[in-house]
Amino acid sequence: MSLALEPSVGPATTKQVTRERIAGNVQRYGAAIVLGLLLVVGSFAFPTFPTLSNFTNIATQSSFLLIVAVGMTFVILTGGIDLSVGSVYALGGILAAYGSTWGIAGAVLLPLLVCGVVGILQGLLIAYGGMAPFIVTLAGLLGIRGLVFALTNEGANTPLIKDAAVTALGQGGILGLRWPVVIAVVVVVIGSVLLARGRGSQTVLAVGGSESAAVLMGLPVARVKFSVYVVSGLCAGLAGALNAAYSSSGVPTVGVGLELSAIAAVVIGGTLLTGGRGNLIGTTAGVLLLTVIQNLINQVGSLTSSVQAVVSGIFLAVVVIIQTVLSRTQRL
Amino acid sequence: MTEQLSTAAPAPVLEARGVGKTFTGVTALQGVDFTLRAGESLALMGENGAGKSTLIKVLTGVYQPDEGELFLHGEPASFAKPVDAQHAGISTIYQEVNLVPLMTVAQNIFLGREPRNRFGLIDFRKMQEDARALLATYDIHVDVRRPLRSLALGMQQMVALARAVSIDARVVIMDEPTSSLEAREVETLFRVIGMLRSQGIAIVYVSHRMDEIFTICETVTVLRDGKVVHNGRLADLSRVELVALMLGRSVEKVKRGGVTAFGEVKEGEGEPVLTARDMSRKHQISGIGLDIRPGEVVGLGGLLGSGRSETLKAMAGVMQLDEGSLTVDGKRVRSGSVAAAIKAGVVMLPEDRKAEGIIPNLSIRDNIVLAALPRLSRAGFTSRAKQDAIVDVFMKRLRIKAASPNQVVSELSGGNQQKVMIARWLAMNPKVLLLDEPTRGIDVGAKAEVQALINELADEGLAIVLVSSELEEVVEGSARVVVLRDGSVERELRGSEVTEHHLMAALVGENHSPAEESPAEIKERL
Incomplete structure (x- = not known):
């Protein structure tokens, strides 16, 4: 019997290591590089593109999706998925509008509380009940949207926000940046630090990388899986509340399909859909990319929003292909 | 391996007394006593299904024993979860490396106990230094910042071992750790095991490879049918004795019976139940004739591409014949119809159990x-x-x-x-049973049972045709062997001719003598 039953990977040469490193960096910063290129090309192509007001616009539009995508990144890093975020986003908006009668505290805390509970319920079912994230959060997507309609008289009511402090939270700002943008940046920074240097995040990566190994190493797998769905629920609720503040109303139909944009942004940002690797800088670049593509297509003027969807779709497909190729390069 | 610790008997680190475990009516372990001392390397032996993995799982907290008790350093202990066993100093190295491939070497070693700075954030520099230092203790030098999956499998196994030991392990259980390692990687592993033992760490080593067991282990515990059948020093046993203990057969029988479990074989008597004449199909078989009598096992020998599987398929009605006839009990069977073959009493066990059966x-x-x-x-x-x-x-x-x-x-x-x-x-x-590789991909113990079963069925009067790429299986299981070569019958071996030597000679054609091609080479072509 020969001892080598499987061909094992030999020690890497310097050349291989270099190639691995390049591949790793392309995967990590690919979205940012493409974003930079698009900004440059767009600036030359359309004089109305590189203006302060347009960039402020892009930043504000991106901020809501970005907050949702941060939560989604943590979920996807564990190898899971959260399809409920679009509905939870709408719920957050409605609750912020209703809560605004108690001022800014009510407009922020009520959605965070309820959306956090949604995250807790989904997390319990997935982490401790051993149920599939896809199904649990699909139920969330359907059920929460139903709840939103139930709260708004079948969607006929659009609760308005009259409290000035609350609308200022959406529309006011500092240093030319709107508060939602500032808050999104803060969320990304906190998330990045936790992801890079927090102990729990190591378990997040381990669970996504190899759940069975994580279990055998005695890591708190269930607790971590539970936590990411709570974080995702909180992020979606916060984003929804900020969006309501920005538009001065809780719109029951907002956020339909938002979960798919969030997943797309996370994957474009270089996070593996199977989990175990990814970062929030990539997710940020991914969100901005989606918004900038939309903005550029609007600049053309003659193109419709369906073209934007086609372009985003092609972009996503290309990213997935590149990711697959890159991860093969790194394996060899 | 030198025996540093053979004279004094240190206190037991881990003990099991009267451990029993039952799964829905099937007894996996029964009254198992087991002792492991500091610095000892113990081989846990047994056929598949003997209870080895159940015992390991009981020792590592994956299963809870139904009866009996575990003792750690002389104190009663129980592990509700694998983590509890790990905290108690019992680590396990699995057959497949159970680490996270995407994470770096350092991250893998310190997962779940990362060094932190005063802000509570992970101190990666310290983590990397510690990882490097830890690996250097075992004379392993690798860039700890590289993702684990970029390392060779042997190196990954070393990282797993380093991790296991660095969690203050007093006992390391290794379940087939070498199954995917290369020879030189195995050497490194053995060197590290030696170092661990000199630190007083006890090793439980599970492997099917006798060479490894006799190189690395000092003592042995043999399990059979969930019970301990032997405990003692490995040096007191020969390999044959060890195999005999595992199989539960006498040493003489193991020596005489070689590797298979076939009993006595005899040629069938009376009229053939199945007669094949001149079976031919373009490019595959030509002019094959066979007579199979009730109560006999006929081996069908041949290298890959010799037409042995095709012959079986032709008889089972899976393959349409261009020419030739198949007769069962005097009645002609239509070619190319499985239903007709089954109706006539000819059935086939296909080669690929998973895909075809x-x-x-x-x-x-x-x-x-x-x-x-x-x-x-x-x-x-x-x-x-x-x-x-x-x-x-x-x-x-x-x-x-x-x-x-x-x-x-x-x-x-x-x-x-x-x-x-x-x-x-x-x-x-059925009247005729066609077996294509009946023991492929099943473990040794089950193999023996299937072989014994083939024997029994023949004794009861069934006619059996056996195809196997294991020469000893064909030779020991068949009363006569029809050897195919290039789609035709090359030779028939009967009685005393049925030996591996004659079979090999026939396989390569009479013009070649087996001396020109070594048995190993011929086996490779099978």
Whole structure:
């Protein structure tokens, strides 16, 4: 019997290591590089593109999706998925509008509380009940949207926000940046630090990388899986509340399909859909990319929003292909 | 390996007393006593199904014993979860490396206990330094910032070992750690094991490789059918004695019987039940003739591409013949129809059990009665009582080990799956059983059972044709061997000619003598 039953990977040469490193960096910063290129090309192509007001616009539009995508990144890093975020986003908006009668505290805390509970319920079912994230959060997507309609008289009511402090939270700002943008940046920074240097995040990566190994190493797998769905629920609720503040109303139909944009942004940002690797800088670049593509297509003027969807779709497909190729390069 | 610790007997680190474990009626462990001392390297031996993995799982907190007690450093201990065992100093190295491939070497070593700075954030620099220092203790030098998956498998196994030991392990259990390692990687592993032992760490080593066991282990515990049958120093045992203990057969029998479990074989008597004449199909077989008598096992020898599987397929009606005839009990059987072959009493156990035979998600009962359903049905309705009766008979007779006939087949071991397949065909009351590689991919113990079963079936009067790429299986299992070469019958070996030597000579053609081609080379071509 020969001892080598499987061909094992030999020690890497310097050349291989270099190639691995390049591949790793392309995967990590690919979205940012493409974003930079698009900004440059767009600036030359359309004089109305590189203006302060347009960039402020892009930043504000991106901020809501970005907050949702941060939560989604943590979920996807564990190898899971959260399809409920679009509905939870709408719920957050409605609750912020209703809560605004108690001022800014009510407009922020009520959605965070309820959306956090949604995250807790989904997390319990997935982490401790051993149920599939896809199904649990699909139920969330359907059920929460139903709840939103139930709260708004079948969607006929659009609760308005009259409290000035609350609308200022959406529309006011500092240093030319709107508060939602500032808050999104803060969320990304906190998330990045936790992801890079927090102990729990190591378990997040381990669970996504190899759940069975994580279990055998005695890591708190269930607790971590539970936590990411709570974080995702909180992020979606916060984003929804900020969006309501920005538009001065809780719109029951907002956020339909938002979960798919969030997943797309996370994957474009270089996070593996199977989990175990990814970062929030990539997710940020991914969100901005989606918004900038939309903005550029609007600049053309003659193109419709369906073209934007086609372009985003092609972009996503290309990213997935590149990711697959890159991860093969790194394996060899 | 030198025996540093053979004279003094240090206190036991880990002990099991009277441990028993039962799964839904099947006893996996019974009254197992087990002692492990500091610095000892103990081989845990036994056939598949002997209870090795159950014992390991009990020791590492994956299972809780139904009876008996564990003692750690002389104190009673119980582990509710694998983490508890790890905290108590019992680490496990699995056959497949159980680390996270995408994370770096350092991250993997310190997962769950990362060094932190005063802000509570992970201190990666310290982590990397510690990882480097830890690996250097075992003379392993690797860039700890590289993702684990970029390392060779042997190196990954070392990282797993370093991790295991760095969690203050006093006992390291290794379950087939070398199964995917290269020879030089195994050497490194053994060197590290030696270092661990000199630190007083006890090793439990599980492997099927006798060479490794005798190189690395000092003592041995042999399990059979869930019970400890031997405990002692390995140096006091010969390999044959060890195998005899594992199999539960006498040393003489192991020596005489070689590697297979076939008993005495005899040629069949009387009229042939199956007669094949001049079977031909373009580019595959030409002019093959065979006579199979009741009660005999006829081996069909041949290298890959010699036409042995095609011959079986032709007889089973899977392959249409261009020319030639097949007669069963004097009646001509239409070629190219499986239904006709089955009706005549010829059935085949296909080579690839998973792809062509077993239906994994159906129960044992359903798998067994599947082919017999048409026979058991009347007007489209099947009698459940008849089904149960058949299933019951065959599960007992073939000694299929399962919790119940309703158990899903994919949960069974390879050997038991194969028995279910055999039962399916026996339920058809066949006259001729064609076996294509009946023991491929099943473990040694189950192999022996399947071989013994083939014997029994022949004794009961069934005519059997056996194809196997294991020469000893063909030689020891068959009364005579028909050797095929390039699609035709090269030679028939009978009586005293049925030896590996003659078979090899025939396989390569009479013009070649086996001396020109070493047996190893011929085996490779099989």
